Amino acid sequence: MTNSFMKIAEEALQDPAQFWADAAGDIDWITPATTILDDSNPPFYRWFVGGSLNGCYNAIDRHVLAGRGEQAAIIYDSPVTNSKRTISYAELQDETARFAGALKANGVGYGDRVIIYMPMIPEAAVAMLACARIGAIHSVVFGGFAAAELAKRIDDATPKLIVTASCGIEPSRIVDYKPLLDEAIEISAHKPDHVILLQREQSAASMIDGRDLDWNSEMAKAEPASCVPVKSEDPAYILYTSGTTGTPKGVVRPTAAHMVALNWSMKYIYDCAPGDVFWAASDVGWVVGHSYIVYAPLFYGCTTIMYEGKPVGTPDAGAFWRVISEHKVKAMFTAPTAIRAIKKEDPDGKLIADYDLSHFKSQWLAGERCDPDTLRWCEDKLGVPTIDHWWQTETGWAIASTCLGLAGGLENSPVKVGSPGRPVPSWNVQILDEAGKALPAGEIGAIVVKLPMAPGSLPTLWNNDTRFLDAYMNDYPGYYKTGDAGYCDEDGYLYVMSRTDDIINVAGHRLSTGGMEEVLASHQDVAECAVLGINDALKGQVPLGFIVLKSGVARAGADIIAEIIQLVRSEIGPVAAFKLAVIVQRLPKTRSGKILRGTMQKIANGEDYPMPATIDDPAILDEITAVLEANNLIANG
Ligand code: COA
Numbered sequence: 234m235t236n237s238f239m240k241i242a243e244e245a246l247q248d249p250a251q252f253w254a255d256a257a258g259d260i261d262w263i264t265p266a267t268t269i270l271d272d273s274n275p276p277f278y279r280w281f282v283g284g285s286l287n288g289c290y291n292a293i294d295r296h297v298l299a300g301r302g303e304q305a306a307i308i309y310d311s312p313v314t315n316s317k318r319t320i321s322y323a324e325l326q327d328e329t330a331r332f333a334g335a336l337k338a339n340g341v342g343y344g345d346r347v348i349i350y351m352p353m354i355p356e357a358a359v360a361m362l363a364c365a366r367i368g369a370i371h372s373v374v375f376g377g378f379a380a381a382e383l384a385k386r387i388d389d390a391t392p393k394l395i396v397t398a399s400c401g402i403e404p405s406r407i408v409d410y411k412p413l414l415d416e417a418i419e420i421s422a423h424k425p426d427h428v429i430l431l432q433r434e435q436s437a438a439s440m441i442d443g444r445d446l447d448w449n450s451e452m453a454k455a456e457p458a459s460c461v462p463v464k465s466e467d468p469a470y471i472l473y474t475s476g477t478t479g480t481p482k483g484v485v486r487p488t489a490a491h492m493v494a495l496n497w498s499m500k501y502i503y504d505c506a507p508g509d510v511f512w513a514a515s516d517v518g519w520v521v522g523h524s525y526i527v528y529a530p531l532f533y534g535c536t537t538i539m540y541e542g543k544p545v546g547t548p549d550a551g552a553f554w555r556v557i558s559e560h561k562v563k564a565m566f567t568a569p570t571a572i573r574a575i576k577k578e579d580p581d582g583k584l585i586a587d588y589d590l591s592h593f594k595s596q597w598l599a600g601e602r603c604d605p606d607t608l609r610w611c612e613d614k615l616g617v618p619t620i621d622h623w624w625q626t627e628t629g630w631a632i633a634s635t636c637l638g639l640a641g642g643l644e645n646s647p648v649k650v651g652s653p654g655r656p657v658p659s660w661n662v663q664i665l666d667e668a669g670k671a672l673p674a675g676e677i678g679a680i681v682v683k684l685p686m687a688p689g690s691l692p693t694l695w696n697n698d699t700r701f702l703d704a705y706m707n708d709y710p711g712y713y714k715t716g717d718a719g720y721c722d723e724d725g726y727l728y729v730m731s732r733t734d735d736i737i738n739v740a741g742h743r744l745s746t747g748g749m750e751e752v753l754a755s756h757q758d759v760a761e762c763a764v765l766g767i768n769d770a771l772k773g774q775v776p777l778g779f780i781v782l783k784s785g786v787a788r789a790g791a792d793i794i795a796e797i798i799q800l801v802r803s804e805i806g807p808v809a810a811f812k813l814a815v816i817v818q819r820l821p822k823t824r825s826g827k828i829l830r831g832t833m834q835k836i837a838n839g840e841d842y843p844m845p846a847t848i849d850d851p852a853i854l855d856e857i858t859a860v861l862e863a864n865n866l867i868a869n870g
């Protein structure tokens with residue numbers, strides 16, 4: 234039976250231009266688009282062609298003009314510094330206009346790139362919005378990445394200026410950002426003209442004369458800048474994400490399309506209204522942070538929360554419930570990993586009872602596959618709908634989700650454990666076999682999206698149309714390849730089971746095992762290696778390295794492994810969570826020399842595996858099993 238959700242989804246697929254033209258009416262335009270969807274050059278689709286507008290105006294100024302100046306725009310809650318701060322829309326306007334002026338005074342203009350390497354502090358959002366105000370393109374880099382990763386992004390984005398802070402604060406240590414940034418600029422070929430640095434009291438950074446500028450001094454002398462018109466298709470930002478190699482992919486976000494889609498999602502997916510408090514407990518360095526800490530809540534006139542802390546340990550497993558209660562959060566979004574961490578420390582959810590959660594209406598999960606226990610635990614202990622939804626850096630918002638605010642919400646689309654729901658209206662998701670043939674319900678295949686994708690998704694990769702085509706468009710002509718595998722059931726619910734490439738998901742962070750292999754292979758004693766993701770009860774997956782040493786290497790294996798672990802930490806960053814590696818005599822391969830990573834992964838996960846028909850020497854699998862057993866590294870075993 235067709236319900237009202239399905240009817241809307243059907244209409245959106247039949248006439249996407251009309252569907253999104255209606256949604257575009259909720260955004261303030263300088264010049265309205267002349268063409269809603271330009272499909273003249275597939276697979277390069279363009280949304281809202283001919284329009285102009287400004288992202289910062291839509292996120293801030295229009296709300297001040299509409300009388301929301303006194304409403305909280307950002308609530309900064311930082312258990313790691315023991316501080317809190319509420320910034321109203323009017324204050325955010327003032328701060329952002331001044332920082333935009335500071336950027337301008339230092340030569341940043343329309344179309345220039347600015348890298349933002351900052352922790353979870355309001356100044357990170359101010360820097361992002363200030364870029365949007367003057368039509369500059371920001372690229373935020375997550376603080377858990379090491380200098381070499383930052384350098385790759387500097388070289389690809391070629392920023393005119395970098396904005397940073399002296400340090401980030403992890404519960405166990407202060408992370409000094411400036412030495413990492415200095416090293417990154419040292420090793421990158423491209424050099425920014427300036428660095429603007431916010432000194433934090435927890436750790437002061439040394440400055441390089443002439444290049445480095447102090448945030449407060451620049452703000453004090455800045456002339457506030459006004460919003461400039463930006464073309465619909467101009468990039469709002471570039472966000473680098475893991476690909477199958479160590480070179481990250483620069484996902485481009487088109488300005489107007491992301492505004493229209495995110496604004497729509499706040500009402501129809503998350504069931505929020507202007508003035509509500511929305512909290513995404515992520516980091517500005519990830520796509521969730523871009524879309525749902527900064528842009529979507531502000532486009533829609535909500536209050537957003539910037540939380541500088543962890544789900545546990547800052548100070549306890551009740552931290553999330555305290556924030557929800559104290560700031561009257563209506564909808565909260567996090568990764569299943571964070572809930573698993575809480576559940577581990579407070580299995581019965583006893584700490585929840587300490588807080589008044591009467592304003593709390595929905596819990597949202599994404600970033601990795603959600604295990605049924607975690608979903609049920611939330612439903613049970615929090616007593617609100619808990620909704621797993623599926624999306625990617627590339628799309629910028631949910632491809633599949635229960636749309637709580639749309640036509641019947643949960644009644645039309647009850648949550649099914651293990652599924653992130655049905656495709657959101659305008660997303661045409663299909664399951665294909667290797668030959669590109671559509672698969673019936675229940676059969677696992679590649680999850681693809683029929684083109685055109687909904688607005689907000691990437692139009693290309695930064696300066697790299699060829700990689701865009703190779704990575705996403707060429708394998709299934711007419712479809713976008715998500716890189717995920719899964720199936721649909723008879724009711725059209727999607728089940729996302731695994732990646733089809735070398736990407737793993739560690740604590741909701743997307744990482745490339747190919748990138749880690751490049752680092753392992755650079756060690757002087759390593760002849761060959763493989764890195765794969767193995768199941769982990771807390772983080773979902775963690776990387777495990779297999780190393781074959783060069784012949785003649787006589788050093789102690791434990792020393793080599795320690796060096797390799799440190800190498801990944803210093804080359805990729807602590808976020809890689811690379812802590813497990815074993816030395817093996819040889820790697821299992823097919824007769825054509827392809828490493829049998831899937832089989833090794835099954836062995837490490839304690840799963841049954843079929844003997845690969847093309848294996849060169851089956852005995853190697855016994856050797857691998859023995860080494861993993863000896864190191865106590867077989868899960869479920
Ligand atoms: N800057 C510097 N280092 C960082 C960092 C940052 N912004 N974020 C994480 N790190 C470091 C951590 O300190 C840790 O270092 P360590 O190896 O010295 O301990 C390492 O990177 C791994 O961090 P993490 O994966 O966060 O593991 P953890 O053990 O510190 O914490 C959880 C475990 C579950 C609490 C944590 O992973 C978590 O909150 N996950 C939710 C993830 C999330 O929100 N993802 C966004 C998608 S929605």
Ligand code: AMP
Pocket residue numbers: 474520598599600601602603621622623624625626627653715716717729730731732738741742743
């Ligand atoms: P990222 O680009 O970092 O957001 O990671 C996107 C990838 O995370 C997806 O391609 C999936 O592999 C995985 N992912 C995100 N959300 C979900 C979900 N709800 N269920 C299963 N996998 C998910």
